[in-house]
Each structure stands twice: as C-alpha cells, then as structure tokens.
Amino acid sequence: MDSDEDLIAAYMEGDEHAFAQLVERHLKTVYSFAFRFVGSQSDAEDIVQESFLKVWKNLKRYSSRSASFKTWLMHIVRNTAIDHLRKRKQIPFSAFEDDEGKSLFEDLSDEAPLAEELFAQAQDSKEVEKAVLKLSPAYREVLLLYYGSDLTFEEVAAILGAPTNTVKSRHRRAVVALRETLHRK
Amino acid sequence: MEQFKKLVPSEKVRQVLYGLGILFVAMLIFHAGVVTGSHRHFPGKAGPGFGLRGPGFNVQLPRGFIPNGHGSVGTIQNVSTSSITLQTRDGATQTVLLTDKTSIRTQSGAASSTALSVGQQVIILGTPNDDGTISADLIRATPDSVRNPIKR
Amino acid sequence: MTSKRDMAFFTKVEPPQHLFEAVLAYIALARRRAARIRLAALGTVMVVSVAALVPSINYAIHEFYASGFYDYLSLFFSDSSVAFGHWQELSLSLAESLPSLAVLLLLGFSIALLWSLRRIAPNVRMAMMPIQSA
Numbered sequence: 153m154d155s156d157e158d159l160i161a162a163y164m165e166g167d168e169h170a171f172a173q174l175v176e177r178h179l180k181t182v183y184s185f186a187f188r189f190v191g192s193q194s195d196a197e198d199i200v201q202e203s204f205l206k207v208w209k210n211l212k213r214y215s216s217r218s219a220s221f222k223t224w225l226m227h228i229v230r231n232t233a234i235d236h237l238r239k240r241k242q243i244p245f246s247a248f249e250d251d252e253g254k255s256l257f258e259d260l261s262d263e264a265p266l267a268e269e270l271f272a273q274a275q276d277s278k279e280v281e282k283a284v285l286k287l288s289p290a291y292r293e294v295l296l297l298y299y300g301s302d303l304t305f306e307e308v309a310a311i312l313g314a315p316t317n318t319v320k321s322r323h324r325r326a327v328v329a330l331r332e333t334l335h336r337k
Numbered sequence: 338m339e340q341f342k343k344l345v346p347s348e349k350v351r352q353v354l355y356g357l358g359i360l361f362v363a364m365l366i367f368h369a370g371v372v373t374g375s376h377r378h379f380p381g382k383a384g385p386g387f388g389l390r391g392p393g394f395n396v397q398l399p400r401g402f403i404p405n406g407h408g409s410v411g412t413i414q415n416v417s418t419s420s421i422t423l424q425t426r427d428g429a430t431q432t433v434l435l436t437d438k439t440s441i442r443t444q445s446g447a448a449s450s451t452a453l454s455v456g457q458q459v460i461i462l463g464t465p466n467d468d469g470t471i472s473a474d475l476i477r478a479t480p481d482s483v484r485n486p487i488k489r
Numbered sequence: 490m491t492s493k494r495d496m497a498f499f500t501k502v503e504p505p506q507h508l509f510e511a512v513l514a515y516i517a518l519a520r521r522r523a524a525r526i527r528l529a530a531l532g533t534v535m536v537v538s539v540a541a542l543v544p545s546i547n548y549a550i551h552e553f554y555a556s557g558f559y560d561y562l563s564l565f566f567s568d569s570s571v572a573f574g575h576w577q578e579l580s581l582s583l584a585e586s587l588p589s590l591a592v593l594l595l596l597g598f599s600i601a602l603l604w605s606l607r608r609i610a611p612n613v614r615m616a617m618m619p620i621q622s623a
C-alpha cells in the first residue's frame with residue numbers, strides 16, 4: 153500500500169485518483185473526530201468537507217519533514233472544528249487559553265478506578281459521548297485526538313502546538329474531568 | 338484543440354518564455370543605460386520622447402536610441418569640400434566633416450566627394466566630436482534608403 | 490495511565506455513505522470556481538496583449554526605420570567588406586540606433602501573450618468540468 157507521502161507525490165505529478173485515495177484513507181478518522189467534537193452529524197459533515205478542501209488547497213505547502221500527513225491533517229481538522237464552533241458561538245474565544253481545570257482537581261493520581269468505571273460504562277456509550285460533549289473543548293480535543301484518532305502524545309502536541317508535557321497533563325485533567333462529569337449524572 | 342492543449346504547456350514553450358524573459362531584462366538594462374548615458378555623452382541628441390497623453394497627464398518615455406552618435410542617416414542638404422550637411426530622419430540637421438580618412442562609396446564602389454550631391458540619401462559612420470559634428474570614416478550613398486514601411 | 494484499550498468507547502464513527510463523494514464534489518466545485526476565475530484573468534491578459542501587440546509591432550517597425558537601424562544593417566549586405574572594416578563604428582551605430590523602448594514593448598506584450606496562452610490551456614479543461622453532486 154502506498155504511503156500518504158507517495159500518494160501526495162503522485163497527485164502532484166497529475167494522478168487525480170491519488171487524492172481521492174488519501175481522502176478515503178483518512179475520512180473515518182476525520183469524521184469521527186469532527187462528530188465527537190461537535191456532536192452533530194450535519195456539522196461534522198461540514199467540517200469534514202471544509203477540512204479536506206483546506207488540505208487540497210495547501211497540499212503544495214505540506215512537507216513531510218515538518219510533520220506526518222496525519223498530524224498535519226488533524227491539525228487542520230481541529231482548527232476547522234474550532235472555527236465552526238466559534239462561528240456558532242458555542243465556545244468563547246478564551247476557551248483554549250485558560251487551564252480552567254487546574255484548580256478544580258487536586259488529585260490526579262487515581263486513574264485506575266477511572267479506567268474501570270469507564271470500562272464498565274462502555275455498555276452505555278451514549279452516556280459517555282454526552283459526557284465528552286460536556287467537557288471543555290480543550291479537554292475534549294485531547295481525548296478525541298489521543299484515543300479516537302490513534303495519535304501519540306507527541307503527535308497530539310504537534311497538532312495543538314503545545315509542549316508534550318502540557319498535553320500529557322491536560323490529558324490527565326481531561327480524564328479526571330470526564331470522571332467528574334459521569335459521577336455528576 | 339488537443340494538439341494545442343499538449344503544445345502550449347510544453348517544455349519548449351517554457352524555455353522560449355524564459356529566453357524572452359532574459360532578453361527583456363537585458364533590453365531593460367540596455368535601455369536604462371542608453372537613456373542615462375546619452376544625456377551625458379550626447380547632450381541634446383538623445384532620441385525624442387515617446388509621448389503618452391491623456392486628460393491630466395503627459396508622459397514622455399525615452400525611445401532609447403541616439404539618432405546621431407557614431408553614425409547618421411539622412412538626406413544631403415549641402416556639400417562643401419570639407420563637410421556635408423544632412424537632414425536626418427527626425428528632422429534635425431547634422432554636420433558631417435570630411436577628413437583624409439573619409440572613405441566614400443556609392444552603388445558603383447569607391448568614389449570621391451564629387452559623387453555627393455544635394456538630395457542624396459547617405460549613411461554615415463564616424464566619430465562624434467564635442468561640438469556635435471561627426472568626423473566621417475565612411476559615407477555610403479544609397480540610391481534610395483529603405484522606405485518607411487509604416488506611413489505615419 | 491489509562492490505556493487506549495480501556496477507552497474503547499472512543500471507537501471510530503462510520504461516516505455517512507454519501508460523505509466521500511460529497512467531499513470530492515465539494516473540492517471539484519472549488520477547483521472549477523478557481524479555474525474559472527483564473528481563466529477570466531488570463532483571458533483578459535491574452536486579449537489585452539493581442540490588442541496591444543499589433544500596434545506595438547507597427548511601432549517597432551517604424552522605430553527601426555526612424556532610428557536608421559535598417560540602414561546600418563543594410564551595410565552588411567551592400568558593402569560587407571567595408572562594413573567589417575569599420576566594424577567598431579558600425580557596431581556602435583547599431584547599438585545606438587536600437588530602438589530599445591519599441592523592442593521592450595514588443596517583447597513585453599509577446600511574453601504576456603505566450604504566458605497567458607500557456608496558462609489558459611489547463612484551466613479551460615478544469616473550468617468546463619461537470620460536477621457530479623453527491
């Protein structure tokens with residue numbers, strides 16, 4: 153199977169089918185993130201279309217030296233999703249600039265019970281989906297990128313433009329916040 | 338149409354474009370050089386301006402040639418033993434000095450100054466002097482010069 | 490650390506069946522729109538350069554005559570040995586009589602025409618492409 157970079161190179165040479173293959177390969181990942189991030193199918197479809205359009209427009213500027221294609225793609229998808237929510241005024245401008253969870257959750261160590269609880273609740277994934285949607289966008293995106301898009305912390309950090317340690321601590325706080333949200337139900 | 342679609346974006350056309358581009362840049366530098374240099378070395382002789390006129394503007398662009406530098410082309414108005422006077426293509430008067438080194442030629446070959454007469458079309462090659470005259474090295478009389486193909 | 494296995498509810502969501510075609514159609518539409526804008530701009534450049542090329546050719550021919558360039562050049566054909574004998578004055582006269590502005594205008598419009606023709610060809614195909622709606 154051709155790598156993403158091979159498909160991009162083929163598209164640049166004039167192979168129109170290569171871009172379609174790229175879309176097909178990453179469509180599920182992109183749609184999953186968009187859908188779980190905004191919680192609406194029609195909005196997710198808009199975000200997916202807009203994201204791939206941006207990818208097509210900027211493909212000439214993409215360089216595999218700076219990031220993998222998936223990382224670059226998810227960076228675009230994430231920004232498109234945020235812009236989409238901002239346009240609908242569903243999130244304030246400052247939502248990504250404060251570490252809002254930091255003061256609420258002191259104890260970040262007991263993650264094992266969290267995992268068991270969440271696994272037990274996996275039967276009712278709708279509840280978990282709703283809980284994820286209730287999280288702040290900053291926590292939501294870390295969870296979706298790390299668990300839903302099969303990315304490493306380093307790749308998530310590259311997408312978010314933040315240091316890896318910041319992403320890791322944000323992830324810990326996101327898991328704790330998710331637990332709190334589920335407990336409040 | 339298909340051939341056009343293949344031909345036009347081809348590498349050869351691209352190379353032609355690059356060649357023309359290089360020529361354009363070279364000509365631009367040449368034009369700038371002629372315009373600045375002619376004012377210094379041939380004061381008052383630089384080619385008349387190319388005028389662009391319109392409501393509220395009147396722009397003179399230098400044409401970039403020096404009509405009477407190291408040569409001249411025109412019609413003889415006056416002949417003497419030591420000089421001839423020409424009326425050049427742009428209507429100016431040019432004095433051309435005859436020296437021992439001046440070689441005169443007609444359709445028949447080498448000739449003397451007696452072969453020159455008023456009304457004759459001549460081509461002059463020579464050395465410009467500080468007083469605006471040209472010391473002729475070669476005077477070539479032509480039966481009729483190249484006709485202006487574009488009447489203006 | 491919570492393992493990814495434990496967060497199994499973050500499974501990927503199957504996109505709607507029409508989404509793949511919708512994405513490609515969306516891009517094709519944007520591509521066609523961009524091609525049409527480029528075509529309009531290039532078409533304008535082409536028309537203007539063709540319109541300007543004819544008078545600039547006339548102007549160049551006139552200027553080459555007015556400057557005496559043709560006359561100096563004719564010496565190579567009428568008196569070639571003499572012309573080569575006075576090659577220095579002749580070269581300078583040719584250089585001095587070169588109507589550089591006319592040549593610049595001619596070159597400029599020719600380059601604009603050739604460039605616009607070259608760019609128009611691929612854009613024509615893209616601009617006329619039909620879009621299949623999803």
